[in-house]
Amino acid sequence: MDAGWSPSDIAFREEVRAFTRESLPADIRDKVMSGRPLARTDHMRWQDVLADRGWIAGFWPQRFGGCDWTPAQSYIFQEETTYAGAPWLLPFGVNYVGPVIYTYGTEEQKARHLPGIVSNEVFWCQGYSEPNAGSDLARLSTRADRDGDSYIVNGSKIWTSMAHWADWIFALVRTDARSKPQAGISFLLIDLRSPGVTIRPIRSIEGAHHLNQVFFDNVRVPVENRVGDENRGWTYAKFLLGHERVLSAEVGKGKRMLDRLRTIADRSGIADSHRYRERLNQLETDLLALEWTTLRMLEAVMDGSAPGYEASLLKLRGSTLVQAIAEATADALGPEAIPYDPACLEEGTNDPGDELARHMGIVSEFLFQRAPTIWGGSNEIQRNIISKHALGLG
Amino acid sequence: MKISQTEEQTLLSQSISRYLADRYDDAARRRAEAQACGYDRDTWTEIAELGWLGASVGESAGGFGGPREMAIVLEGAGRAMMAEPLVTACLALSILEAADPSHGSLPGLLSGNSMACGLAAQAGSGLSVTGRNGSRVLSGRFPTVHAGAAADLLVLALPDIAVALDPAARGIDMRAFRGMDGRRYADIVFRDVPLDDGSVLCEGETARPVADRASQVFSVATAAEASGIAARLFEETLAYVAQREQFGQPIGRFQALQHRLADMYVAVEEARSLALAAARSAEDDEAPGRAVSQAVVGTVDRALHVAKEAIQLHGGVGMTEDLPLGAGLRRIKVLQLMPGGAEDHRKRLTT
Numbered sequence: 127m128d129a130g131w132s133p134s135d136i137a138f139r140e141e142v143r144a145f146t147r148e149s150l151p152a153d154i155r156d157k158v159m160s161g162r163p164l165a166r167t168d169h170m171r172w173q174d175v176l177a178d179r180g181w182i183a184g185f186w187p188q189r190f191g192g193c194d195w196t197p198a199q200s201y202i203f204q205e206e207t208t209y210a211g212a213p214w215l216l217p218f219g220v221n222y223v224g225p226v227i228y229t230y231g232t233e234e235q236k237a238r239h240l241p242g243i244v245s246n247e248v249f250w251c252q253g254y255s256e257p258n259a260g261s262d263l264a265r266l267s268t269r270a271d272r273d274g275d276s277y278i279v280n281g282s283k284i285w286t287s288m289a290h291w292a293d294w295i296f297a298l299v300r301t302d303a304r305s306k307p308q309a310g311i312s313f314l315l316i317d318l319r320s321p322g323v324t325i326r327p328i329r330s331i332e333g334a335h336h337l338n339q340v341f342f343d344n345v346r347v348p349v350e351n352r353v354g355d356e357n358r359g360w361t362y363a364k365f366l367l368g369h370e371r372v373l374s375a376e377v378g379k380g381k382r383m384l385d386r387l388r389t390i391a392d393r394s395g396i397a398d399s400h401r402y403r404e405r406l407n408q409l410e411t412d413l414l415a416l417e418w419t420t421l422r423m424l425e426a427v428m429d430g431s432a433p434g435y436e437a438s439l440l441k442l443r444g445s446t447l448v449q450a451i452a453e454a455t456a457d458a459l460g461p462e463a464i465p466y467d468p469a470c471l472e473e474g475t476n477d478p479g480d481e482l483a484r485h486m487g488i489v490s491e492f493l494f495q496r497a498p499t500i501w502g503g504s505n506e507i508q509r510n511i512i513s514k515h516a517l518g519l520g
Numbered sequence: 521m522k523i524s525q526t527e528e529q530t531l532l533s534q535s536i537s538r539y540l541a542d543r544y545d546d547a548a549r550r551r552a553e554a555q556a557c558g559y560d561r562d563t564w565t566e567i568a569e570l571g572w573l574g575a576s577v578g579e580s581a582g583g584f585g586g587p588r589e590m591a592i593v594l595e596g597a598g599r600a601m602m603a604e605p606l607v608t609a610c611l612a613l614s615i616l617e618a619a620d621p622s623h624g625s626l627p628g629l630l631s632g633n634s635m636a637c638g639l640a641a642q643a644g645s646g647l648s649v650t651g652r653n654g655s656r657v658l659s660g661r662f663p664t665v666h667a668g669a670a671a672d673l674l675v676l677a678l679p680d681i682a683v684a685l686d687p688a689a690r691g692i693d694m695r696a697f698r699g700m701d702g703r704r705y706a707d708i709v710f711r712d713v714p715l716d717d718g719s720v721l722c723e724g725e726t727a728r729p730v731a732d733r734a735s736q737v738f739s740v741a742t743a744a745e746a747s748g749i750a751a752r753l754f755e756e757t758l759a760y761v762a763q764r765e766q767f768g769q770p771i772g773r774f775q776a777l778q779h780r781l782a783d784m785y786v787a788v789e790e791a792r793s794l795a796l797a798a799a800r801s802a803e804d805d806e807a808p809g810r811a812v813s814q815a816v817v818g819t820v821d822r823a824l825h826v827a828k829e830a831i832q833l834h835g836g837v838g839m840t841e842d843l844p845l846g847a848g849l850r851r852i853k854v855l856q857l858m859p860g861g862a863e864d865h866r867k868r869l870t871t
Binding site: 489 | 663664695697698699700705765766767768771776777828831832835836838839840841842845846847849850853854856857858859863866867870
């Protein structure tokens, strides 16, 4: 099966593959392959490597520090690096706030914020969800009241991945409480060192800490840190959500995880069992369907005929597939999946040589992979989008 | 026809619910998990005094119940996701009851002063009893024994022999570890462990029914606990969708979610039915058969479905340790993958 890649795409794939093979630190690759959690420094080391190569924001326009990659090149880059065991390229700066800034920001904002993303020096996080505004994001209530040249921000954001590692947060805030929910929202860039910001860790079901709640107590934010017009933040938020979804890396990740499942099954002696083979076949089929749906959507994006809801379809299937592979992998371990101690997975204390700790990363992934069907617009919301926009049912 | 609970069983069930509501919330579970032995010894004596252990065996062994009563206890423990080692302890009591109801350890075990782990052959591997120098020795391995390292007594039901051993005996090695459900487990290895007259409970022809009994009791307990966890996770979710508002109304008003809740409800009811069927099979003293294996597989599959839906329908908060949903998912995964658990039963059914 050949998707009809151009010679330059094929050459680019070779280039990415060779680069990743040579440049991805072995210890980081081992962590990713075994499912162990990455430390901030692991992410930063790999992203420094990419920044040095000029590939951290490859799909950005060249004038902002990118490479003008086509969507095909972005896809190839993601598939190859992910399959090879590279860490998830943290999207908060590169994929989310960066494009919002270069599309809607002022010249001053571009000059101030884009270089720090391209050089991997500034760590961003995303302030969207709130305790009472999850799926119904437009009802968010964190407010920003104008006071001279500043906004005074009060409220809190939740499920903020890696806020405890971040320097800046981009946040949706309410600047007009009287108009319709979507019409009173603005998009602010907030320095997390500002007085009045506190970060509460949230422990998730695999026992690790990557989620947080971020509180704003009379935090003063200069008006110049608002991107775009006041009360038009919803437009920018939707633009960003499109980026969040279309750049899913599930195909490469799915292939990598299936390789590992096959290895574990071969070793544990279940590879010949009927139940395992049926399950593996199902997962492989689902991955093939996801890959070729992704390729079709990619082609549509490039020739301008994408319907606009393609990302919802890919998110729906990609998240459930990765979730299913993660569970099948834990199941393939059988009773060996039972030993698990989050403390053993904390940085510095995990000894992969310890027989009991060997598979803890796989257990951690099985548990944590319940999240992708919830985040980024839950799968229920994606189904709403499909039924409304693709099927005209609402 | 008579399937429903007797008056006494209903009273037992109510007293369990009351205790758990008063004394065992999620914080209590977390405190128990944090103990070195993985459970709370004061809780253990309290529930023993309330008769939770006596419920699993009949009067001849000093108790007042049987498999059905034990299932009631374990359904309650499942609801509360109790960390205390009830399955393994009830298994030990049942083996002792079947093999030697006047065994000297029973009063101490029933009062909660000591704790025994029951080991059913189906959960072991490489088990053998061989003669050596005129005496016999036991070898083999029981992986993943809940609270194994905290046991005062190990009670084994093998096809040809049932024995009760002091865990400190020569030749017994344990390696303790934490499981994904937060409980403490031990891999127990028996290496040429001498079996003297004092340790043998019964052997030969009389041992087979004891081993069958152990297998049945283990299955009943697993199914009952899984059905209790499923019921709890469903109730948590039902309460959540009624109070969580998005888009100007409780999310439970959305038909797409109502259908998911309806399916969860059906799964919980069926899990309950299967757990009951398993308990009745054991009450009737049937040999372990396909129906009991199906009951274990069926309850655990349904509970797993309910656990995943519970997390999904709670959204972000379902992924946190602030709620007991993750704890439920992790425990059910253990019931599925543990030696002698649902996957082993599934294998038996398909081969």
